[in-house]
Amino acid sequence: MQDHLTKATIPGMRAFAAVTTHLTEMARKRHNCLPIATAALGRTMTGSLLLAANLKNDEGITIRVQGNGPLGKIVTDAGANGSVRGYVENPRVDLPLKNNKLNVGEAVGQGTLYVTRFTGLKDPFTGSVELVSGEIAEDLTHYLAASEQTPSLLALGVLVNTDLSVIAAGGLMLQALPGAQEEVITAVEENVYRLPSISQMFAEGKTPADILAGVFEGFPLSLHEQTELSFRCQCSRQKVERVLISLGRDELNDMIKEGQAELTCHFCADTYNFTREELQEIRDKALDADETERNEK
Structure with a gap:
């Protein structure tokens, strides 16, 4: 399945789902990442693409995760056109599993999340929050609520094979719009919590549109534009x-x-x-x- 992002809306809410398996695998190969770095970088790149999906074509997002864990700094750039690039400072970090999962939170550590929006204005806007868990999705959810006053829910996942390759990667961002009814928000959140993990759904062959249909089950769903995604650098x-x-x-x-x-x-x-x-x-x-x-x- 080609990496792509799909947007969906119901009255009072919108959601974006993105499959990022191939671009995460490309980043892993380019930076020679071990699994925990692959997961952290893949989640951050996917998160930046989800945030950039709200921007205009010539606008972009930079996310910088500055933690005190062994991974060091994580930096990603994403554009509304679906391009993304990124790196992790120490890609060869290896830590024991925690509850049979990659311990991204410990690898990132405590610190600060910075989000810079390039919106065509003279000076870009940068907001920051303290890291909540280092797991990236919770940290971006906290950022959107605290810095941009946008009630949101993010799910990000990267599934890595025993040969270090990426089996599946992707993410989901759900946002309440002004005037959203509380009972609608609650029902949609319950739908989300009943779903399997985001990486598992993509590993099973689900598309972003399939996932969005599950998120908004029971509501009149409108699917919008689909954007192709790719790892693309601007260096020359x-x-x-x-x-x-x-x-x-x-x-x-x-x-x-x-x-x-x-x-x-x-x-x-x-x-x-x-x-x-x-x-x-x-x-x-x-x-x-x-x-x-x-x-x-």
Whole structure:
């Protein structure tokens, strides 16, 4: 099943369901993750896609989970167009199971969740809350209620095979709209709690539309647009060159003395190599930029 996100509504409520199995597997391979890091990164990427589903096409979300556990920092970027990228600082962390489940909460630890919204305004908006459990779904639910005053329920899951590959991954976000009737909210929540885990449903072949039908069982369901999802990074050799130019002449000269430079993108693990000759050209560009700036002053 192709990774995709589907939106559904009933009077007073909306929900988004996303299957993210393939993009989570791609992130696992790129970052060489062990299962607990795969689960934490997959949940966070899925959560960022669910939050970005409310945005316009050119807008995006960055989620940063800064815990004191052994995984370190988790960072993901997602756009309303269905693209996502992300990394975990220490992807090779391994911890014992807790109640036969991956102990993501302990691996993340205590700390802060940051959510930045890029909405086309001059300055992006960043909100933050303390981590509730480190399990990601509960933390994002807490963020939406505390920072954005949006009553929500999130479920995120990643199921990992014994060969470390991802069997299934995905998520669900349920939100009450202004004017929602309390009895409707209660009935829908009861539907959700009767469902199996989100990763189990996707492993059984359920689609996002199937899950949304179960969430809103007994109500007049309206299914809306479907968005294809993919792991996609915005890095490029040209952008890396601009980073090198920004380092300045002295640091570039040090790289030239070494004879080469190798830079790796945090988000996708792609590596960019530069020869001495290429670094000299980049240094010359940096000198030209400095000269232009001086002349403008």
